[in-house]
Amino acid sequence: MAALEFRLDPGSGLPTSQQLVQQVEHALRLGHLQPGDRLPKVRDAVASLAINPNTVLKAYRELEIKGLVEGRPGQGTFITASLNQVGLPELAKLRRSLLGWLASADTAGLDSDGMAALFASALRDFADRRDGGAAHAGSVQVA
């Protein structure tokens, strides 16, 4: 039996392969998956979710590139690493600086929803800028 069952969340807004990647990463962060655990066989994931096999292969390839899993011919795909958590002292420090930011946002008059929206927007900008170099090469041209 596989170590986890995938699920799909149509409301997540994420492409299907990204959902699979995130579910594995999430389970790794929580310690639900350990090195040596086997991911569902491609055919089983395809049959239970009714999704394109290429989607599962793409997710497994991405996990492999990230160094989290390894495909063993004829056996399946296995977890090879655990996700390094940021250390607890480091986490506490980050939390303190975030609380400082929240206090100044409060003083400026932002409510919780406003802070969350601003944080989400800044995080997106940050991620875009960080990933900006990875331009996608495709085949569709402007008409």
Place this chain on the structure above:
Amino acid sequence: MSIVEARGLGKRYGGTWALRDCTLAIPAGHVAALVGPNGAGKTTLLNLVVGLAGPSEGLVSVLGGRPAGSPAALDGIAFVAQDTPLYRSLTAADMLHMTRNLNRRFDDRFARTRLGELAIPLERSAGELSGGQRAQLALTLALARHPQLLVLDEPMAMLDPLARHDFMATVMTAVADDGVSVLLSSHVLAELERVADYLVLVSHGRIQVSGEVDDLLAEHCVLTGPAAESAAYAERLSVVHARRGEAQAQLLVRTNRGSHAVPAGWEKHRVSLEELTLAYLREPAAAALPGPRAAANAVRAMR
């Protein structure tokens, strides 16, 4: 290898063109979704691909250059038409017998195993089966020929959600096991997002969008920002579809690969296949096609 290739393909019924000027090349190994409004020409295109209709102009070939409708083409294609037509008075066993005798290649064991797994009784007539069972029976008969290309016309239109899921699971398992290429037409955009990795969008008898889903999604995005600035900003962009409120505007744009800097006050969002499809359907003049055809379309749009 192109599993389906069309050049200047057109079909006229009487004085009306159901499909015109259709050029596309779908690479093998894909699950290609054919999407478009009713009467756009989807069924016409599928009928031309499987050889049930002949072109009024242009060329269509399948499986790497075999003329559509030729014996060599028919040998490698299985087609399930709309509403999965079966002889209602024949039993599943009769239908297996008939299909085996009408085809050069038919995997009887595959078909019987599959029907057993689905708990479809062989002795029952097709008319007495549920809609979902009928669809699965038609699909099983098609897959037992181990085609290289499976063509499905609105396969899920009559099915309830569970039967839809099971039907698509069978198709996707065949893709995983046999590497069969699939071309299916459907209205259900949300479900296509799970299965399709190639999109062909037809509207008003013409191909409007054609390409790999990943490429299309990577090359489009939604920009949201102040409505007041949106007209000036839009001039610098390739806007497919714009929605403007009094304060905020949404622009679905083609970024033509790569990232572009978004001005302050604007946010860039990932686009879903459903959003992308709807945007193009609302803007019949917009097109996203590979190769030199795109330039020709741009010229036509300017006239």
